[in-house]
Amino acid sequence: MRIALINKKGGVGKTPFAFSLAKDLELYLQSNDNSCIEKIYPGKAKISNKVKAIDDCVFDFGGFAAAGVLDVIGQSDCVIVPCTAVFNSVLRTDETIKEILPFNKNIILLATNFKDAREEEILRAELDKRYPNFERFYFKQSKIVNNSINYGMSFSELYNESPIAKRSYSNFMAEYKKLIKVIKKFARKEEKDG
Numbered sequence: 165m166r167i168a169l170i171n172k173k174g175g176v177g178k179t180p181f182a183f184s185l186a187k188d189l190e191l192y193l194q195s196n197d198n199s200c201i202e203k204i205y206p207g208k209a210k211i212s213n214k215v216k217a218i219d220d221c222v223f224d225f226g227g228f229a230a231a232g233v234l235d236v237i238g239q240s241d242c243v244i245v246p247c248t249a250v251f252n253s254v255l256r257t258d259e260t261i262k263e264i265l266p267f268n269k270n271i272i273l274l275a276t277n278f279k280d281a282r283e284e285e286i287l288r289a290e291l292d293k294r295y296p297n298f299e300r301f302y303f304k305q306s307k308i309v310n311n312s313i314n315y316g317m318s319f320s321e322l323y324n325e326s327p328i329a330k331r332s333y334s335n336f337m338a339e340y341k342k343l344i345k346v347i348k349k350f351a352r353k354e355e356k357d358g
Contacts, residue, residue, distance in 0.1 A: 165191060165351040166217065168240040170225040170233070170264065173256035176246040177276040180309045182224035183209075187318035188344065192218065196233065197226025204316035238267040242350040246274040247291070249283040254290050261295070270350050272343070273300045277309070301343045306336045 167189075169182045179199050186193035186205065193201055193209040194216070201209035201224070215223060215232045217239045225233050237243055243264055247257040261271060273295060275287040284302060291300050303309075308322050315322070319340050323333045330337075 165189065165347075166219065166221055166223070166236070166240040167191070167242055167244065167347060168223040168225060168237050168268075169244045169246065170223075170237065170260060171245050171247065171253075171257055172260045173247070173253045174226070176248050176253055176257075177274065177303075177309055178226070178246055179224050180312045181244065181246060181274065181276075182222045184312050184318040184320070184340075185344070185347070186222040188320045189222070189347075190220075192221040193224065194218070194221055195224040195226065197224065199224070200313060204313065234264070234267050237264050240268055240270075242270040242272055242347055243268050244272045244274060244347075246276045247287070248276055249278045249287050254287075254294075258294065271295075271298045272346060272350075273298050274343070275300065275302045277303070277305045279305050299346050301339050301346075303336060303339055306333065308333050308336055 167185060169178045171178060179201065183193060183201055183205060186208065193205055195201055195211050196213060196215050198211060202211055215236055217236045223236050245257055245260055247253050273291055275291060278284045278287055308319055311322055312319055319337065323329055323337045
């Protein structure tokens with residue numbers, strides 16, 4: 165299984181989602197962006213200027229600067245593109261998708277970090293209008309995203325930590341579990357097609 169996360173816009177949640185997916189799916193994690201992944205996911209995470217397409221890996225791409233990014237995207241089962249309600253994020257998401265679409269059509273959109281129903285409505289309207297054929301998931305702003313990186317724990321690990329955590333993170337985790345199902349569906353489809 166190969167999963168790529170990418171957006172030219174920073175601060176949309178690529179690294180927390182990439183780390184959590186890698187840990188929850190028991191995959192390796194590679195990034196071309198300077199981050200804490202090697203420290204919080206020792207032995208399974210690597211930062212490199214030249215990423216390599218390896219099996220059983222999540223790729224956290226901080227843009228297109230590193231060599232090999234588009235090659236890896238073309239070989240991935242799916243490409244996840246997180247986006248926030250900030251207008252510049254929507255524009256950068258559009259640019260990103262236009263660049264990666266010729267290499268991989270299995271694109272999943274994540275609307276992340278919206279604060280309220282109004283921001284969610286804006287994101288839904290924009291993403292529905294621009295990308296009606298892509299799978300879309302909506303993740304309201306939650307401490308689980310920062311806590312994942314701060315504590316070196318996946319979303320599932322944080323959720324299962326206590327009954328209070330289960331209550332606090334229940335909506336987020338319901339959407340996250342749906343995301344994992346779709347990722348696995350793309351991986352099975354690629355295995356059949358390959």
